[in-house]
Amino acid sequence: xxxxxxGGAAALPSPVRPRAALDALxxxxxxxxxxxxxxxxxxxxxxxxxxxxxxxxxxxxxGLANFAxxxxxxxxxxxxxxxxxxxxxxxxxxxxxxxxxxxxLTRSCMPLKGLFRAIMLIPVLAPSLLPALALIYLFGNQGMxxxxxxxxxxxxxxxxxxxQCFYCFPHAAxxxxxxxxxxxxRLYEAAEALRAGRLRIFATVTLPGARYGLVSAAVVVFTLxxxxxxxxxxxxxxxxxxxxxxxxxxxxxxxxxxxxxVGIVLxxxxxxxxxLDRWAxxxxxxxxxxxxxxxxxxxxRGRDLPLLGLCLGVAAVLVGILAIAVWGSLIRFWPYTLxxxxxxxxxxxxxxxxxxxxxxxxxxxxxxxxxxxxxxxxTAWLLERGTPPSRLGGAVRFAATLPLAVPGLVLGLAFxxxxxxxxxxxxxxxxxxAILVLNCVVHFYTVAHLTAVTAIRQLDPEFEAVSASxxxxxxxxxxxxxxxxxxxxxxxxxxxxxxxxxxxxxxxIFLYGPDTKPASVAVVHMDEAGQASAAAAMAxxxxxxxxSAKLLQVATGGLVERATQxxxxxx
Amino acid sequence: xxxxxxxxxxxxxxxxxxxxxxxxxxxxxxxxxxNEQLQPLKQAAEAALRDIEIAWVRxxxxxxxxxxxxxxxxxxxxxxWGLSVFSLLQMEGLDMLEPYTPRGAEALRPNFRSDRxxxxxxxxxxxxxxxxxxxxxxxQRNLPRPTTWADLLNPAFRGxxxxxxxxxxxxxxxxxxxxxxxxxxxxxxxxxxxxxxxxQVYTHSGSAPCNNAARGEYGLGxxxxxxxxxxxxxxxxxxxxxxxxxxxFDMEGTAIVRGTRNLDAAKKLxxxxxxxxxxxxxxxxxxxxxxxxxxxxxxxxxSEFEQRLxxxxxxxxxxxxxxxxxxxxxRFDGKSAPRN
Numbered sequence: 001x002x003x004x005x006x007g008g009a010a011a012l013p014s015p016v017r018p019r020a021a022l023d024a025l026x027x028x029x030x031x032x033x034x035x036x037x038x039x040x041x042x043x044x045x046x047x048x049x050x051x052x053x054x055x056x057x058x059x060x061x062x063g064l065a066n067f068a069x070x071x072x073x074x075x076x077x078x079x080x081x082x083x084x085x086x087x088x089x090x091x092x093x094x095x096x097x098x099x100x101x102x103x104x105l106t107r108s109c110m111p112l113k114g115l116f117r118a119i120m121l122i123p124v125l126a127p128s129l130l131p132a133l134a135l136i137y138l139f140g141n142q143g144m145x146x147x148x149x150x151x152x153x154x155x156x157x158x159x160x161x162x163x164q165c166f167y168c169f170p171h172a173a174x175x176x177x178x179x180x181x182x183x184x185x186r187l188y189e190a191a192e193a194l195r196a197g198r199l200r201i202f203a204t205v206t207l208p209g210a211r212y213g214l215v216s217a218a219v220v221v222f223t224l225x226x227x228x229x230x231x232x233x234x235x236x237x238x239x240x241x242x243x244x245x246x247x248x249x250x251x252x253x254x255x256x257x258x259x260x261x262v263g264i265v266l267x268x269x270x271x272x273x274x275x276l277d278r279w280a281x282x283x284x285x286x287x288x289x290x291x292x293x294x295x296x297x298x299x300x301r302g303r304d305l306p307l308l309g310l311c312l313g314v315a316a317v318l319v320g321i322l323a324i325a326v327w328g329s330l331i332r333f334w335p336y337t338l339x340x341x342x343x344x345x346x347x348x349x350x351x352x353x354x355x356x357x358x359x360x361x362x363x364x365x366x367x368x369x370x371x372x373x374x375x376x377x378x379t380a381w382l383l384e385r386g387t388p389p390s391r392l393g394g395a396v397r398f399a400a401t402l403p404l405a406v407p408g409l410v411l412g413l414a415f416x417x418x419x420x421x422x423x424x425x426x427x428x429x430x431x432x433x434a435i436l437v438l439n440c441v442v443h444f445y446t447v448a449h450l451t452a453v454t455a456i457r458q459l460d461p462e463f464e465a466v467s468a469s470x471x472x473x474x475x476x477x478x479x480x481x482x483x484x485x486x487x488x489x490x491x492x493x494x495x496x497x498x499x500x501x502x503x504x505x506x507x508x509i510f511l512y513g514p515d516t517k518p519a520s521v522a523v524v525h526m527d528e529a530g531q532a533s534a535a536a537a538m539a540x541x542x543x544x545x546x547x548s549a550k551l552l553q554v555a556t557g558g559l560v561e562r563a564t565q566x567x568x569x570x571x
Numbered sequence: 572x573x574x575x576x577x578x579x580x581x582x583x584x585x586x587x588x589x590x591x592x593x594x595x596x597x598x599x600x601x602x603x604x605x606n607e608q609l610q611p612l613k614q615a616a617e618a619a620l621r622d623i624e625i626a627w628v629r630x631x632x633x634x635x636x637x638x639x640x641x642x643x644x645x646x647x648x649x650x651x652w653g654l655s656v657f658s659l660l661q662m663e664g665l666d667m668l669e670p671y672t673p674r675g676a677e678a679l680r681p682n683f684r685s686d687r688x689x690x691x692x693x694x695x696x697x698x699x700x701x702x703x704x705x706x707x708x709x710x711q712r713n714l715p716r717p718t719t720w721a722d723l724l725n726p727a728f729r730g731x732x733x734x735x736x737x738x739x740x741x742x743x744x745x746x747x748x749x750x751x752x753x754x755x756x757x758x759x760x761x762x763x764x765x766x767x768x769x770x771q772v773y774t775h776s777g778s779a780p781c782n783n784a785a786r787g788e789y790g791l792g793x794x795x796x797x798x799x800x801x802x803x804x805x806x807x808x809x810x811x812x813x814x815x816x817x818x819x820f821d822m823e824g825t826a827i828v829r830g831t832r833n834l835d836a837a838k839k840l841x842x843x844x845x846x847x848x849x850x851x852x853x854x855x856x857x858x859x860x861x862x863x864x865x866x867x868x869x870x871x872x873x874s875e876f877e878q879r880l881x882x883x884x885x886x887x888x889x890x891x892x893x894x895x896x897x898x899x900x901x902r903f904d905g906k907s908a909p910r911n
Binding site: 075136140141142153155237238251252253254256333334335336337348349350351352354420422431513514515525528529530531532 | 599606607609610626627628629630631633634637638640641644645647707730738739771772773774775776778779780781782783786787788789805806807808904
């Protein structure tokens with residue numbers, strides 16, 4: 001899942017290889033390390049999961065019996081249908097809204113664009129549980145705006161769809177903003193010269209230009225909704241969906257085989273969406289030629305004012321939901337004693353791990369960011385520049401794009417089945433911080449990998465060629481030239497890994513041990529026990545950490561820029 | 572410069588890992604106790620047994636039971652402390668408990684300890700199902716005050732009742748076991764089928780229904796006495812109702828997991844779990860304790876409930892626990908959608 005898309009890959013220049021034999025051997029060794037990590041963290045667990053779906057509880061091969069049992073259980077099939085239609089409905093709401101928002105950001109002259117861009121990112125920084133908890137305060141049976149539902153209950157599809165809209169909005173808006181910003185102004189000039197009306201220009205130039213972006217956005221939103229676990233868990237009531245079914249089978253009934261079957265069912269739409277998105281990306285890359293002229297919007301009140309209104313409305317909803325969650329976490333006893341207190345932040349009263357879970361999360365996220373960005377960036381460089389194209393390289397490249405199609409719950413389940421297998425010598429990592437870090441790095445690998453590849457491909461391969469002819473080992477060039485130049489991209493990767501590891505629930509909920517319960521899992525547990533205020537408080541703490549990380553990135557961004565990027569500017 | 576920063580960051584991130592190395596024996600303790608009990612019990616036990624450290628793994632009864640059963644080839648728990656006796660008896664049947672009679676266990680009430688010798692489990696306290704009735708919501712929605720389980724079938728309660736899912740929650744299971752004990756098995760299923768019409772949601776945990784009722788999300792939650800008393804003492808507008816037509820009850824107990832690598836330390840903890848000091852601690856939350864003569868400190872318990880406990884055969888219900896839960900799931904769990 002692209003939890004926060006960063007960008008796509010650019011065109012491929014031909015790589016230049018270092019010459020010294022020892023050098024090449026070492027670099028190839030590095031590639032083997034990357035291959036081993038991806039094998040242990042992705043390929044082998046998924047293979048175990050696939051095998052388990054065809055076994056019974058005792059480990060005997062039973063063919064398709066589990067799938068037959070799945071198809072004949074009406075409740076499970078119903079859940080698949082529920083997942084599909086809530087995802088479709090969310091997509092129908094989010095994509096048009098996000099399109100208009102992105103349109104306003106890229107094609108209008110409204111004021112405060114920077115602010116709107118920043119606000120749009122809020123949901124990315126919060127765990128998906130946060131909007132669901134906020135909705136209870138707004139539309140629950142004691143909610144402030146309960147009347148708006150006209151007697152319907154928020155616990156069920158209505159709550160799921162509203163919360164998913166909040167959670168998915170930035171993902172769609174980012175993709176669409178990128179799609180809309182790469183347009184050719186000459187097309188508009190031509191259309192105007194032909195005296196086409198505004199609506200006609202919109203329908204014949206703007207929309208077709210963004211059509212692959214629209215496909216990508218729709219696919220991403222649909223998959224996010226189908227595979228998200230936090231929102232239906234909190235606000236789904238008795239409304240079963242695929243993601244909560246996996247959890248119920250595995251955690252509630254400890255039926256790993258049926259869990260594996262549901263996991264595979266969950267994998268299908270995600271893989272389908274992944275293939276569709278790849279197709280759309282390939283098409284999109286070809287839409288802009290080298291001679292394109294950047295489109296610069298001119299002010300026009302009839303367009304700018306309504307768009308400003310829309311953006312204000314959307315931003316108000318995003319900030320409002322966040323504010324409700326913060327306020328809810330500060331209330332003494334909802335809804336009867338509305339005085340404010342910090343009691344709900346005394347987590348030891350609600351959950352055995354207390355504040356420790358937040359420390360676990362921060363440590364886990366810091367390690368994932370640190371080790372993950374080193375692994376991702378070195379691997380990307382080895383693939384692009386360090387080693388000649390090889391079958392191993394091809395396999396690593398494929399494995400690096402695969403995690404995007406694997407939902408977190410499925411990856412988490414695959415991890416338990418693989419690492420907890422009695423015959424696995426790696427079983428000792430089960431329940432440790434190490435397995436959580438490995439899981440998170442693999443889970444969010446693809447987007448980080450694509451960012452690294454894009455950054456590296458912007459560098460001229462001449463650097464490696466020149467240093468090779470000067471007999472400087474390739475890794476020296478890597479350390480002295482490539483890394484400093486790409487530092488902003490590496491920082492992006494690190495923050496991306498940090499934020500997503502802090503907020504993810506789906507994979508880690510199967511993997512934590514007695515001392516390694518992450519804060520996001522604590523939110524789920526406190527909500528399960530009916531402690532909504534404490535759950536909201538913990539979700540707010542997570543948001544506080546991710547927001548600080550993001551602000552730190554912005555603050556240090558200038559420093560890094562000055563230290564490493566000054567050469568880009570012409571003096 | 573960059574390298575120095577990396578080294579610094581790495582050592583900062585890894586430092587807490589290194590500091591965790593300890594001399595004490597770490598016991599992994601699986602429990603379904605309520606969250607606020609964990610910290611005080613851990614502190615008291617670690618203070619009394621200086622060379623033991625407790626690492627809790629807590630979840631609802633059904634989840635912990637399923638996890639223990641699933642892990643029985645390769646057990647990860649050393650001790651079970653605070654789990655429903657239905658689950659303990661089921662595990663005794665699977666030969667998963669290490670026989671050991673803790674020091675002082677003979678002093679416990681006879682029905683609060685294993686009848687085997689050596690014992691397989693020892694009791695801590697008992698708790699009952701209770702109804703949390705939100706008086707504010709009742710006034711708004713004109714709900715009559717129920718006094719019996721049968722009163723809950725009144726159509727006025729439609730969509731206003733929350734109850735724990737017995738597959739995950741021990742409270743949910745003891746409640747339906749109580750109905751089976753007092754009504755008989757078939758009438759109990761009929762009762763649940765009719766009650767299902769009024770139930771809005773089946774929650775994961777046993778305390779969630781009372782928490783929800785206390786917040787007015789629903790009018791009435793079927794929950795456990797301890798949660799109800801705690802919330803009422805906190806000022807929630809709820810009334811605790813112990814139905815007059817018999818309530819189910821459950822005991823929580825302690826056991827050593829067969830196959831533990833820390834048997835000596837586990838035995839010490841099992842000894843402490845039946846000590847007077849431990850019982851006094853349990854008495855901070857529960858009114859019925861395994862050791863006679865310990866005065867519970869908890870306030871606000873409805874005084875009449877001890878006479879209303881149904882007479883139930885723990886062993887026979889424990890033997891059928893899996894079957895009852897499967898039947899329940901087939902009847903009620905799959906039905907989707909909040910009906911309103």
